Amino acid sequence: MRETLQNKMKDKFAAGGKAVGTLYQMGSETGVECLGIAGMDYLIIDTEHGPFGVERTADFIRAAELHNITPLVRIEEISRRAVLKNLDIGAMGLIVPFVKTMDDIHKLVEYGKYAPMGDRGCAMERGVCYGKVPYNDNLQHYFDTCNRATSIIPQCETKECLEIIEQVMATEGIDGIFVGPNDLSISLGVGGQFDHPVFEAAVQRILKAAKDNNKFAMIYVSNHETGHRRLAEGFDAICFRIDTSVYIGAFQALVKEYEND
Secondary structure: OOOOOOHHHHHHOOOOEEEEEEEEEEOOOHHHHHHHOHHHHHHEEEEEOOOOHHHHHHHHHHHHHHHOEEEEEEOOOHHHHHHHHHHHHOOOOOEEEOOOOOHHHHHHHHOOOOOOOOOOOEEEEEEHHHHOOOHHHHHHHHHHHHHHHOOEEEEOOOHHHHOOOOHHHHHHOOOEEEOOOHHHHOOOOOOOOOOOHHHHHHHHHHHHHHHHHOOOOEEEEEHHHHHHHHHHHHOEEEEEEEEHHHHHHHHHHHHHOOOOO
């Protein structure tokens, strides 16, 4: 039985390390196991674009726990239900898409952090072994531990979020930021132009806001060159592509290897 809440990704950041993960859409516990066996630090179970409901997401989280890979969930919307249920089933962090206002940010803290920081509803669900984690008999200690271990991570992918990024990063209860390059570039009017000065200035502004507030910064990348560069710039984690694209690419390379035999 789990004896404490532990977010290994956050622990790695605290020790000065960098993390590598991927967006997860394969949809099987075996796929999660393989990512853990491969040594990935985290995965993001994608319920925004993926087809998964909370019950299947819970199965993926169980598999992640067994193989020492930190389970994050990209939720489908900013709502109490989406935040609460995914934390209750054991997600160690929530990636939150399409943030635009400080009201969005305040709602996330309200829904996702326990009092006095927020107003998360209290229930002893599977994320804390149904009330059998030892510190559950001290409610405030339990609240404080959950608040530290679980992460609320807005996704900066809109012009509106960029315009308030310093306020977002200064908000207590917001643990880090995730940069979504595709939608951010589109929102800035330079869709897909990742070398455009407007886009690059936006990325550096986001990174600075995070570092100025001692928050971690994550970014999606589609190739190794960009991944190495972003980590060197100071990002704490890269999210390397989507697992399905890596899978297809590996087998396409295999097919090409033998196509002339």
